[in-house]
Amino acid sequence: MPLGITIVFALAFAMYLLLFVIWFSEYRGLAQPRHAVPGASAKARVHLALPVITVLTTLVIVWLFYEQWNSNISAYMLGMGLKVRDYSFLWTINAVLIVTFQPVLTFF
DSSP states (O other): OOOTTHHHHHHHHHHHHHHHHHHHHHOTTTTSOOOOOTTHHHHHHHHHHHHHHHHHHHHHHHHHHHHHHHHHHHHHHHHTTOOHHHHHHHHHHHHHHHHHHHHHHHHO
16 A cells, blocks of 8 residues: 655654754753863763764655655656646746745755
């Protein structure tokens, strides 16, 4: 029983949710100054490495799903009986969204 594209977005959402939970539970108050504790710098590096690894892992997974979406959506749409015109319209919408939101994302 194929799940379609729903599983891709569900997994991407789950990865971002996991990142948020880790960030929220582990990194509250890290910007506050602390007293020097022996071995604290190694502990801080481990804490910093965890969100970096989580973000990079999420990025790789989402990128893989996105590439699958790019390579398989045309065959999927044509298999559903949609025309090439509909596929072209999908990519026109994609381009408009990128051009519209890229300056906003660049600002942040």
